[in-house]
Amino acid sequence: MFLIHKKKMKLVDGGRIRWTTSTAWSKQTYYTPDGPQGTESFGKRRNKSHTLCVRDVAVAASTSRRAVAPPVLTRKRTYNWSVKTIRRKTTGTGRMRFLRNVPRRFKTSFREGTEAKPRNKAAASSA
Known part of the structure; x- marks a missing residue:
């Protein structure tokens, strides 16, 4: 409103x-x-050619040049008055290529470089 x-x-x-x-x-x-x-x-509101960058408040980003971006900061800016924005951009809303495997790796104490033992007798006798 x-x-x-x-x-x-x-x-x-x-x-x-x-x-x-x-x-x-x-x-x-x-x-x-x-x-x-x-x-x-x-x-009919098309009067802004530049807006503030999502990552860096000091840089005015052109709306027509999306490819030209400043160096990526480690964290995006967030404000507690924009709760919905934080909810949309928080961890878990993207791919999480690394983090989605961490709980499974934690169960085995982050073990690496080992091979699984065969589970049934037929596979064990042929190996």
Whole structure:
């Protein structure tokens, strides 16, 4: 929701138009002398050519040049006021190529370089 100032047209004595404003939380369309300023105009917001980089606050990243990126930092910036953003980007939302194998390796104390013993007698006799 957005805090908007609703402007209402009010006829004053003599037929003159007077605009009165009232503040309300709403997403409804309201009309000004410049035209509608509500829901219809929400889709026409293409005025930003640069935004802040996800990783580095000091670098303004161009929205049209995604490939040109600053050196990757070790951690992404997170803020506790954006709980949903943290939930979307936290560990476990990606591939986890390394971490998804750690619990299994932990069960065997991170053992490496050994070969499994055969489980049944037929495989043991042929080996």
